[in-house]
Amino acid sequence: MSSFDLTGRRVWVAGHRGMVGSAIARRLAGEECEIITATRNELDLLRQADVQSWMAEKKIEVVFHAAATVGGILANSTRPAEFLYENLMIAANVIEAARQTGVKKLLFLGSSCIYPRLAPQPMREEDLLTGALEPTNEWYAIAKIAGIKLCQAFRRQYGCDFVSVMPTNLYGPGDRYDAQGGHVVAALIMKIHTARMSNSPRVELWGSGTPRREFLFSEDLADACVFVMKHYSGEMFLNVGTGRDMTIMELAESIARIIGWKGTFTFDRSKPDGMPRKVMDVSRLSALGWSARTDFETGMKEAYNWYLANVANRGM
DSSP, X not given: OOOOOOTTOEEEEETXXXXXXXXXXXXXXXXXXXXXXXXXXXXXXXXXXXXXXXXXXXXXXXXXXXXXXXXXXXXXXXXXXXXXHHHHHHHHHHHHHHHHTTOSEEEEEOOGXXXXXXXXXXXXXXXXXXXXXXXXXXXXXXXXXXXXXXXXXXXXXXXXXXXXXXXXXXESTTOOOOTTTOOHHXXXXXXXXXXXXXXXXXXXXXXXXXXXXXXXXXXXHHHHHHHHHHHOOOSSOEEESOSOXXXXXXXXXXXXXXXXXXOEXXXXXXXXXXXXXXXXXXXXXXHXXXXXXXXXXXXXXXXXXXXXXXXXXXXX
């Protein structure tokens, strides 16, 4: 197994204010490395020259590339140009700048939405580009696929030690609680918490409630990213997940139980379901010695407590 030492390295966490980036930064605090960050005001990732000069000035040696324009089905379907252009540019700029400035190792984070809509389940890394994408998030998926392919191409042509991981659906501290742009877990926490506080007897779910999804705690993903950075060097990207899934209805019922709301769910079937099922084959990463440790109930309680402490009281 590959071994890469982070000790004493200058490590840039790109996207450190997001759920994933902040989790990676917390995880890296346990390593003997120097964590480097930059806010959007300090560094515009859409500007290639700025990215390259900043990385050279900071003498970046290692990159965790968690920066992205993100959102749920609604955001993807209403802002396709932003999702495609911005994510393409962010990936291309950071990866090329890493090559130009001699970065020792880079880890690129993709998304399980890269897989075909009707991919065999559980989804294996080899299933990439074997069928049509899910229309509700194809713009984001195409940009993420391009990022993976950039890492693979740079490895082949230039010998760069650039690797990629594909996380499944995520939840945890720092999630984006935005009714227009949030992912399913954050949206449901907001809806169900609001229903509990207002004594509302019903909460409406998008679609049929039957699609099956896999959910990974953000802190577990961060641990996986550090593990991969230290112990893997290969062209094939690695799935990161739990290998277990549930229906959206089961997800909603679990969140309701944690929040303490006892109402009824209704369904807006005019809204899209997205892919019928998404669950990862995580056998490659498991064979390397890593597996998720946080059970769903524990992780969801932590996510809800973070929401209560940081979002709920702001009336968002």
